[in-house]
Amino acid sequence: MARRGKKKGRPVSGWLVFDKPVGMGSTEAVSKIKWLFQAEKAGHAGTLDPLASGMLPIALGEATKTVPYVQDGAKVYRFTVAWGEERSTDDLEGPVTKTSDKRPGEAEIRALLPNYTGVIMQTPPQFSAIKIAGERAYDLAREGETVDIPAREVEIGRLELIETTPEGNSIFEIECGKGTYVRSLARDLGRDLGCYGHIATLRRTEVFPFTADDLVPLDALEAAAPKREEAAPEGGRPFAAQGERFVALDAFLLDTGEALDCLPQVAITDDAAAKLRLGNPIILRGRDAPVQADEACATARGKLVAIGEIEAGMFKPKRVFAG
Structure with missing residues (x-):
């Protein structure tokens, strides 16, 4: 009978509310946090695109059992829509596919927002993780295919126009439920306004039950982490016996039960x-x-x-x- 492999890493548990920087993917972020904490197990509660920043709740150890409750929580985003261009990815990453010289006024935008609150039908972006016939939509899109992604219900509790930038772009804040694509929202607003639009900046500020006060930036984690030679087991000494070396880092973790306020x-x-x-x-x-x-x-x-x-x-x- 084959022997089960010994678990690698520390049996540390809890939630880290990571302030993900722009340019880092969600999977990369989880790997980085797992490495810093030398954790046995880690997972995230809701993907953030590489071009987005902000709250990425990461569960360590026993907290991974509570991930579904955080994934289902309401989320708040602050985002900027650049008008005049629609792009293949609905953000800055893709090439321009449509253009317009029209720029919407604030009154015109505000008049449209009630159409995008409550339970609405939304079509996910071509470049999304939605599965079509067993394949991810973004894989098909990268191969040049245009796929028919069916619209689905999403719930938007609040959508507000915050300000207009000197460049004429619009900054919004949205509170929405699971499965809402902010990129799709920018695309659809641009089409309804007759001027096209795409996401220029996107930041997630809240994922219920966590708030902005819980956010921890990467530099703070790296400063608190033990040096690699200190974090590795010495002479067979198990990770579990080295807790004192991780005290400063573990202080950033929230208790596993924090995810279950609902x-x-x-x-x-x-x-x-x-x-x-x-x-x-x-x-x-x-x-x-x-x-x-x-x-x-x-x-x-x-x-x-x-x-x-x-x-x-x-x-x-x-x-x-x-x-």
Whole structure:
């Protein structure tokens, strides 16, 4: 029987709310953070294009189990639309495909914005990760194919015109749900205004439940990280025994449970936590204990223990977390 390979890296867990710089891809960002923290496991909650900057929540260790809850959270973007040109990628990266001499006025733009709030139908960009017959749309687009991407429902809670730049570009702020493409929004606004448009700058400022106050830039992480010769195991000394070398870096991590503000919280005892971690259900006691919930999380001493269902006053674990 084959032996399981030994895990590489530290068993560190938590959320890093990374301030991704322009030019870095989301996968590259995850690899960089995993390397800096020497983490066993890492993943992100919502792709940001290389030309976009801002909030990229990255989960380490046990926090990767909570990624779907952050992916589903509302997002806030600040972006600039350059009028007069439509581009193949709907941002600065692609070649110009259509041009116009018209430039929209603020009143004209504001009058159009109500059409782009609420639940709307939106067609994703040709250069997107949408799968068409099993292939990514951006792969087909790079091969010169024009693909028919069906429109889909997205929800936009707020869309505001913030200001007009001296160059005549428009700066907007949007709060939107999962699956919204800001590049598509710039394209569609330009077409409706009869002047064409594309994204010139894009920054994600919030991903619920995280806020701008949680953002950590790359230079701060690099300054706090131990030197490579200090971060590597010496003489077989495991990563787990080197926690003191990562204290400054680990201080940037938010607790795994921070991602679950959207769920009801149930405080339990240490004994009940031990049962849940073994996969066993527990009875919730106390006058204020919830009786029914499709999904909730149990905590002990403020630490996340499990996500599960509450039925008839019994908490049934679906996903458990190490203590």
